[in-house]
Amino acid sequence: MTATSGTAGGPQAHAGDRGHLANLHSLFVLSTIMNDEPDENAVLERALASVAALGPCRAEAAFLMDGRLPVRTPGTPRPTAPGLDGQVRRLRGREGPISVPGSDWGWAFVLGTGDGTVGYLVCSAPVPPGDDDRYVLRILAQQTAAALANVAARRRAHGHAVELARLGERRAAANARLAASVADLEHERAVHEALGAATANGAAVAGIAEAVHRLTGRAVAVEDRFGNLRAWAGPGRPEPYPKPEPAQHEEFLQAVARELRPVRDGGRLVALARHRGEVLGAVALTDAGARAGAREEFTLDRACAALALELAHQRDLAEVELRLRRNLVDDLIDGTDADSAYARAAAIGHDLHGPHHLAAVRWSGRGADEGFLQAVGRAAAGLRMRPLLAGRADTAVLVLRGGPPGRALHEAVARELGSTAGAVGVGGRCDTPAEIPRSFQEALRALEVRRSSRSPDGTTAFDELGLYRILGPGAGDHEVDRFVREWLGPLLDYDGAHHSELVQTLFQYFECGGGYDATAAALAIHRSTLRYRLQRIREISGSDLGDVDSRLNLHVATRVWKVLDGPA
Numbered sequence: 174m175t176a177t178s179g180t181a182g183g184p185q186a187h188a189g190d191r192g193h194l195a196n197l198h199s200l201f202v203l204s205t206i207m208n209d210e211p212d213e214n215a216v217l218e219r220a221l222a223s224v225a226a227l228g229p230c231r232a233e234a235a236f237l238m239d240g241r242l243p244v245r246t247p248g249t250p251r252p253t254a255p256g257l258d259g260q261v262r263r264l265r266g267r268e269g270p271i272s273v274p275g276s277d278w279g280w281a282f283v284l285g286t287g288d289g290t291v292g293y294l295v296c297s298a299p300v301p302p303g304d305d306d307r308y309v310l311r312i313l314a315q316q317t318a319a320a321l322a323n324v325a326a327r328r329r330a331h332g333h334a335v336e337l338a339r340l341g342e343r344r345a346a347a348n349a350r351l352a353a354s355v356a357d358l359e360h361e362r363a364v365h366e367a368l369g370a371a372t373a374n375g376a377a378v379a380g381i382a383e384a385v386h387r388l389t390g391r392a393v394a395v396e397d398r399f400g401n402l403r404a405w406a407g408p409g410r411p412e413p414y415p416k417p418e419p420a421q422h423e424e425f426l427q428a429v430a431r432e433l434r435p436v437r438d439g440g441r442l443v444a445l446a447r448h449r450g451e452v453l454g455a456v457a458l459t460d461a462g463a464r465a466g467a468r469e470e471f472t473l474d475r476a477c478a479a480l481a482l483e484l485a486h487q488r489d490l491a492e493v494e495l496r497l498r499r500n501l502v503d504d505l506i507d508g509t510d511a512d513s514a515y516a517r518a519a520a521i522g523h524d525l526h527g528p529h530h531l532a533a534v535r536w537s538g539r540g541a542d543e544g545f546l547q548a549v550g551r552a553a554a555g556l557r558m559r560p561l562l563a564g565r566a567d568t569a570v571l572v573l574r575g576g577p578p579g580r581a582l583h584e585a586v587a588r589e590l591g592s593t594a595g596a597v598g599v600g601g602r603c604d605t606p607a608e609i610p611r612s613f614q615e616a617l618r619a620l621e622v623r624r625s626s627r628s629p630d631g632t633t634a635f636d637e638l639g640l641y642r643i644l645g646p647g648a649g650d651h652e653v654d655r656f657v658r659e660w661l662g663p664l665l666d667y668d669g670a671h672h673s674e675l676v677q678t679l680f681q682y683f684e685c686g687g688g689y690d691a692t693a694a695a696l697a698i699h700r701s702t703l704r705y706r707l708q709r710i711r712e713i714s715g716s717d718l719g720d721v722d723s724r725l726n727l728h729v730a731t732r733v734w735k736v737l738d739g740p741a
Contacts, residue, residue, distance in 0.1 A: 196227050196309045200316060207320035213237060216324060217246050217292070220317040224296055227313060228306040233273060233295040236261055237321075243293055257295065266290040273297040280307075282314035286322040357468075364388055364472050368479045377483040382406035385456065385476045389469050392459040394441075395480065398426075398452055409459065426452050435473045437463065444473040446481035453484040497521050502563035502570055505606060506531070506613040514606035523561055523574070528602050530577045531612040532560075533620045534569040534586060536595030541567050545590075552585035568620070570613065583632045596623040599634040653733060660730035663713045675713070678706045680731035683724070 203223050210216045217235040224232035234257060236243035243261050260271050261281055266289065271279035276297040284292040294314050302310075367388055371380030378395055382404040385393045392407030400417040417425070426445065429436045430452060435444040440461035446454040456476050458465060501517050518525035539545045541564030549569040553560050561572035571582075577599045587593040598620025600612030615635035623633035658665075664675045678696060682703075685691040693703045707718065716723045 196305075197312070199223075199227060200309065200312050203313070204316040204320070207316060208323050210320060210324065213321055213324055214247055216317060216320045217294075219320075220294055220313060223313060224294075224310070227309050228302060229300075230296045230298040230302055230306065230310060233257060233271070233279065233297050234261075234293075235295070236293040238291055246292075261293050261295065264293070268293075271295055271297070275299075277301060280310075282310060284314055284318040284321060286318050288322075291318060291321050291325075360468055361471065361475075364475050368475055372479055372483055378480065379404040379406075381456070381476055381480050381483070385458070385472055388472050389458060389465070391465070391469070394457045394459075396455045396457065397484075398454055400455075403454065407459070426455075429455075435470050442469065442473065444470075444477045446477040446484060448481040448485040453481055453488070456480060494521050498523075498561050499563035502561045502572055503565075505561070505572060505609045506565075506570065508610050509606060511606045518561070523559065523572075525606060528575060528604055529609070529612070530573050530575075530602060531600035531609060531616040532571040532573055532578065532582060533598045533600075533613070533616040534571065534582070534595065535567055535620060535624070536586070536590060536592065538594070539567070539590070541565065541569055545569060548589040549586055552582065552589045555585050556581055558582075568617075570616075572609065577634050577636075578632070580632050583630075593630050596620055596629060597632040598623060599632065601635050656726075657730050657733050660716070660726050661714075661734055663715070664710060665734075667713050675706060675710050676731065676734060678703070679710055679727065680735055682707065683728040683731060 203219070207216050207219050210219060217237070221232040221235055224230055235246045236258075237246050238244075243258075245258060255274075257271065257273070264281055266283070268281055268283040271281050273279035276299055278299075278301040279295070279297040282294045282296065283290050284294060294310075294317060296310055298306075367384040368381060371377060371384040382393045382395045383406045386406035392409050393405070394402060394414075395404040397403050399419070400422045402414040405414075425438070429443060429445050430447070435442045435458075437443075437460070438457070440459065442458040442460045442465050444456050445452050446456065456473055458469060458473055460469070497517070498521055501514070501521070504517075505514060515525050534549050536545065546562060546564050546569055549571070550560075550562050553562070553571060553573075556578065558571075558573060558578070560574075563570050578597075583593075583595065583597045586595060586597070598616040598618070600615035600619065603609050603612040612635075619633045619635040619638060622638055623629060623631060626633075661676055661679075664679065667673060668675055674696075678692075681695050682692045685695060689700055689703055693700045696703065698706075710716075711718060714727075716727060718724060718727070
């Protein structure tokens with residue numbers, strides 16, 4: 174390449190054209206190479222190295238725009254003229270001449286793209302180059318700018334790809350978290366629905382155990398405060414269910430209560446049902462492999478919350494019923510109207526119609542505190558009684574439906590208390606609420622007689638007292654009349670209906686010491702007539718005149734009759 178293009182049509186012109194074409198071809202190849210360079214510095218180094226190969230010029234420096242200022246890039250082939258940076262800055266994004274010491278010509282070619290000036294390529298020559306050489310340098314500047322734009326585009330594309338990949342990863346992570354959250358919410362909804370249905374079906378404790386078993390696939394035990402099994406769901410129920418030692422169980426409950434999550438106990442995961450700080454029970458999940466996770470712990474936590482509410486509700490109901498029962502007993506033994514008594518008894522599940530007996534229970538060294546009343550209640554429940562129960566002073570009072578309990582009640586209470594040092598008094602039969610106060614007083618009388626006897630421990634029924642019923646404090650005319658009617662009633666009724674003298678005959682028989690001749694003489698009848706009358710007395714009264722207790726009670730009854738109602 175020369176300063177002049179030569180004479181038109183001469184050999185030099187043809188040589189110049191061939192050289193120009195060669196340079197253009199070289200530029201094409203160079204463009205391909207620069208477009209493959211990895212970064213801007215490599216592109217500019219390639220352009221700087223190509224200036225001298227394309228003509229008589231030399232490369233002075235290359236600049237890249239940093240913001241609005243051109244900054245020299247690495248790769249400048251040799252030390253450049255002083256002041257070159259300032260001259261390039263003064264061009265303000267336009268191309269133009271540059272003063273280079275030792276060179277008659279210097280030029281800063283703009284490296285421009287559609288986004289504006291991205292840099293400069295500064296060249297110099299000893300003499301001003303011809304138009305073809307300048308054209309080649311301008312093409313080189315354009316290709317360099319295109320290669321720089323390509324590098325920037327690749328960087329942006331790579332950045333976009335990296336950002337898209339990052340966004341994709343974040344979206345995948347967010348989707349995974351969302352899916353996990355949805356699954357957790359669905360599980361929580363299923364837990365709440367299952368436990369809600371369990372507590373609404375009337376068998377809440379067993380229902381809670383069944384719900385937890387279905388939700389976790391593991392066997393479940395619901396225990397009360399003392400470690401007793403309330404409900405079991407799933408396979409492998411131990412028979413018998415192990416009863417923990419009380420002191421160790423209490424320590425275990427305290428340890429679990431200090432935690433905020435279920436606690437492992439051997440092959441079980443245990444959580445407590447607490448209501449207002451009080452432990453009411455526990456739910457234990459069989460987990461021998463220790464594979465239960467957050468969902469099982471959530472299920473246990475919700476199950477314990479439902480169980481705590483249910484147990485607290487059951488306890489409140491029991492306390493209300495107990496209070497109603499005791500209030501009713503107090504009113505019954507003090508005397509209340511029948512309609513109210515029947516209605517109140519029915520409200521707490523007791524049928525007050527039909528025969529009842531009152532029982533009074535007193536034990537040595539025990540007052541009628543809550544523990545004593547509960548022991549008496551458990552004893553009665555063990556006998557399949559469901560009495561109305563209350564305490565008065567140091568005595569437990571039971572209103573028992575049906576026949577008298579006999580010795581069974583004393584034996585059952587003794588087992589509960591671990592002592593036989595106590596007595597049970599049973600009142601007579603009462604068929605209406607109005608008769609309950611009388612039966613209560615009879616139970617107290619029987620109890621006092623028993624405690625004052627040679628065998629103070631056991632059961633005594635008022636109907637068994639005989640003569641003692643009309644002796645001692647509390648006995649009155651009404652009781653005397655009842656005693657006479659009990660022993661002489663059938664005979665009195667027979668005499669009244671048949672105008673006979675069976676009661677008078679019996680009175681005289683006892684007064685004569687049971688002698689036939691003396692009695693017959695006193696009655697002015699034949700001995701055979703007396704024998705006939707005594708046989709009729711046995712048949713009608715149902716009493717054995719040879720029995721000592723029967724003779725005594727009959728003798729007393731006839732004497733009372735003689736004083737109160739007998740003939741003169």
